[in-house]
Amino acid sequence: MTEQKPPVIEFPCDYPIKVIGEAGAALREKTIAIMRQHAGDIDESLITERESREGRFVAITVTIVATGKPQLDDIFTDLKATGIVKMVL
Template sequence: MPEQSAPKIEFPCDYPIKVMGKAAPGLHSLVMEVMERHAPGFDETAVSIRDSRHGNFQAITVIITATGEAQLTAIFEDLKHNPLVQMVL
């Protein structure tokens, strides 16, 4: 059976990033700062926030115009190094 490789992304493209973390006042600010640093000019009105059933966690989805794999890697690394962030997809 031939080995399948992951589909390649054609840049630039709209790319959703979902950040899940502890529901805390600083989570939204952190996500916005990281996105502005790596994807300046992203549409802040298209950001969606969803609280968990008990309000302990939040999922924040941001759609950026991705310019390359290096940009995405930098965003993921910046977000994952913060203790408020549990997961980045």
């Protein structure tokens, strides 16, 4: 049996990052600020939001131009450190 390897990402590329947290303006503002810190200007048309059925949580997807794995690792670390982000995909 051959071992299946994860797909290789070729950088730079458009890379969607989904952030899930409790609904509120703070989540969107903090998420976008962190993305801009690591990825520069972000096209607002590439940001989508979706509320949970009961409206308690929101999923924000931001598509950035990813330049490498270290950049993505830094974004994920900073998002998780906010205390308001529940999950990053």
